[in-house]
Amino acid sequence: MATKKEEKQFEKERKAAQKARYKRMKEVGLDKYLTPEQIAYNRRRKWIGAVWPFFRFVILFGLCFVILYPLIFMLSTAFRPNEQMNDPSVVWLPKSFTMQNIYDVWDVMSFDKTVVNTVILNIVASILQVITCSITGYGFARFKFKGKSILFAIVVLQIIVPPQITTIPLYLQYAYFKPEFLAKLLTNGETSLINSGWTMYLPALFANGLRAGLFIFIFRQFFRGLPKELEDAAYLDGCSPLYTFVKIMCPNAKSSFLTVFLFSIVWYWNDYYVSSSFFTKNDTVALMLKNLNTNLAQTLFDGQQVSVRQIIVWLEAGCLLSITPILIMYIFLQRYFIEGIERSGLAN
Amino acid sequence: MSEEIMNTPLDPEEVNTEINEAESEAAETAEETAEATVQEAAEEAEETAQDAADASKEAFEAESEAIAEETAAEAAAANKKPEKKHRLSYERRKGLYGYGFIAIWALGTIYFFILPFIESLIYSFNKTEVNQGGMKMEWIGLKNYRNAFRKDQDYSKALVEMLQSTVLRTPLILIFAIFIAVILNQKFKGRTFARAVFFLPVIIATGPVIDIINGNMDQGGFSGGAEQFSTMFEANLVDQLLNFLGVYNISDTLTETLNTLITDIFDLVWNSGIQILLILSALQGIPVSSKEAAQIEGATAWEFFWKVTIPYISPMILASVVYTIVDSFVDPQNSVMSIVLNKASNWEHGYSAAMAWAYFAIVAVFLAIVVAFINKFVYYEVE
Structure with missing residues (x-):
């Protein structure tokens, strides 16, 4: 295998050679070498090659603007003093910058505490989820057993059944958790798991966390794509399947693990439906953001009724605060998000 | 807990044969109790059934948690058996490992997915009322x-x-x-x-x-x-x-x-x-x-x-x-x-x-x- 650099070099050389050949042909007269159709084809390609990049740029620029517009707006609003929201002369750049909005929102959301809380919840749940989903995915990818297709159909069902259907029964299950001694053990003597992190950890521990079905599916596809010889060699050496999985398959699946882990973090971070059903005090960033306008009205306007327009600067500041951690992660690990899912072979 | 174990996709027959090979203590009790439940009186059957549940629980835990150890035991058992039988059971044994791998998910799915799923289906045929002890239901059909x-x-x-x-x-x-x-x-x-x-x-x-x-x-x-x-x-x-x-x-x-x-x-x-x-x-x-x-x-x-x-x-x-x-x-x-x-x-x-x-x-x-x-x-x- 040539390295990437070498490949680039080859590409360059090939293109140069092609160009030189074309030039020589042109000196002699093109119609000696090529049929009229080929000449027309080449001409058309050349023309498209000249115009298309321009169109492509326009399309991509416009669409990037559409995507980035809310973010630009967020940046522009979050640092602007509230009075300047109604100033018609301010469009993008406010006349003065202020950090006051950020400080206010930080206090209202008690952001430091919330973030630590959320990060712990997310990371623990995601790690548990990645481990158990990978084991399950491997089981589905590499073993033949009775009822496999039915069981896998259940995985697919888990993907398409909205969590809303099962939330209320689940709530009751957590609230009256059986066996009781286990609930007491987990929560220091209470019988209800509601409001404790276990409502997140327990499903994740049993490969049933947020979007677990999808992750099992991704892992299954990935492990199916790995060559069978890897394991056969390990089996011949007398490894047990579990040992083979840990020592042989996992190192090969690193990128896939990372991708699933990142997605899991993102989805847990953004989730407010599940957490709002099972938490009433245990606050996450998404929950805080969801209730931000109510909280803002209470703390900043003494519980008066305020329209969204009046508090938009704080709302946008809150948005900015809560997406910043995930955005920073995305900027640094962007490669793994995009390449990971490509390599994990979601195809087929 | 025992109910969940019964519901896991482990085929009891397969477990039995598997454990027979291993000739472990757990298997013996399981076998005995299996016979006992069929033939003997109800009292005894109840006792032994509990034993069997315990035994299968043990076997199951061994399966899912310490697969590596199990393999060692199985390999030993396989060495004792004639070569022919070993080959025949290879595919099936691999299949059992498959169950082992998905066991965690299966347990979780029963508790966190299938039960609530069915529960909500039951709700849909009932008039429900929430009170202190949980859900009060009244059947009203469609x-x-x-x-x-x-x-x-x-x-x-x-x-x-x-x-x-x-x-x-x-x-x-x-x-x-x-x-x-x-x-x-x-x-x-x-x-x-x-x-x-x-x-x-x-x-x-x-x-x-x-x-x-x-x-x-x-x-x-x-x-x-x-x-x-x-x-x-x-x-x-x-x-x-x-x-x-x-x-x-x-x-x-x-x-x-x-x-x-x-x-x-x-x-x-x-x-x-x-x-x-x-x-x-x-x-x-x-x-x-x-x-x-x-x-x-x-x-x-x-x-x-x-x-x-x-x-x-x-x-x-x-x-x-x-x-x-x-x-x-x-x-x-x-x-x-x-x-x-x-x-x-x-x-x-x-x-x-x-x-x-x-x-x-x-x-x-x-x-x-x-x-x-x-x-x-x-x-x-x-x-």
Whole structure:
């Protein structure tokens, strides 16, 4: 295998050679070498090659603007003093910058505490989820057993059944958790798991966390794509399947693990439906953001009724605060998000 | 606990034979008790059954938690047995390991998915009331369903609207995703940046952030719904773009048409991140040789797209269709879901469960039809 650099070099050389050949042909007269159709084809390609990049740029620029517009707006609003929201002369750049909005929102959301809380919840749940989903995915990818297709159909069902259907029964299950001694053990003597992190950890521990079905599916596809010889060699050496999985398959699946882990973090971070059903005090960033306008009205306007327009600067500041951690992660690990899912072979 | 173990997909017969081979103590008790339960008196049977449950629990725990140790024991057992039998059981033993691997998931699924799933189905046939001890239920048969479709006007209307918009939106999102994916698959400067930007909605749009971006803020309960502020749609996006670029005062009709277009495009772009990603990954799986072959044959880019690209990515198109439909279906913001959730928060759990189930059944049928239809055109490469 040539390295990437070498490949680039080859590409360059090939293109140069092609160009030189074309030039020589042109000196002699093109119609000696090529049929009229080929000449027309080449001409058309050349023309498209000249115009298309321009169109492509326009399309991509416009669409990037559409995507980035809310973010630009967020940046522009979050640092602007509230009075300047109604100033018609301010469009993008406010006349003065202020950090006051950020400080206010930080206090209202008690952001430091919330973030630590959320990060712990997310990371623990995601790690548990990645481990158990990978084991399950491997089981589905590499073993033949009775009822496999039915069981896998259940995985697919888990993907398409909205969590809303099962939330209320689940709530009751957590609230009256059986066996009781286990609930007491987990929560220091209470019988209800509601409001404790276990409502997140327990499903994740049993490969049933947020979007677990999808992750099992991704892992299954990935492990199916790995060559069978890897394991056969390990089996011949007398490894047990579990040992083979840990020592042989996992190192090969690193990128896939990372991708699933990142997605899991993102989805847990953004989730407010599940957490709002099972938490009433245990606050996450998404929950805080969801209730931000109510909280803002209470703390900043003494519980008066305020329209969204009046508090938009704080709302946008809150948005900015809560997406910043995930955005920073995305900027640094962007490669793994995009390449990971490509390599994990979601195809087929 | 023991109930869950009984429900795990471990086939008891297989377990028995397996353990016979291992000749462990647990297996002996299990076997004894199995015979005992059939032949002996009820009292004894009860006792022994408990033993059996314990034994199978032990065996199960050994299976799922310490598979490595088990293997050692099994390998020892296999060495004792004649060679022939060992070969026969190899596939089956591997199969048992398969059960071991999915055991964690199976346990979790029973507790966290299947039980609540069935429970909610039961709710849907009951009049429910929440009190201190949990859920009080009263069987009323299909009344909830009948109410949902006959009496509740919003529900059937929302259902029809939902299906209509899904039918309209899915192809749009798909075409858009394919178009963008094809562009992003070409080589040009700033491609990494463009890809990163197009994938951004996946990271942001799943959370409550999108609510604020969309100005969909009346859930807080304090705004009367009269004054909604939308950072996105209040602003005239085309004007914003043009102003951003330094162009002012183009003709009104032009901006107006462009504006409606752009509003749709906003919706489109923010909802097609995953689809773009899926199709992009499929595009990268197209071998370079096929492109070269097509060029030698003189295919235009158009022909290449329809005759090579589309067949190659068709499995992924199917996946994207399914994802799109499911995504719009489970979105808590769609009209049907919000009715369902509303009812649930008004403590009408039985009614809301009935609505959710009816909805789920309709979408499942819809999905099955779509998949069956598209599957006819999907080209699977023979491997």
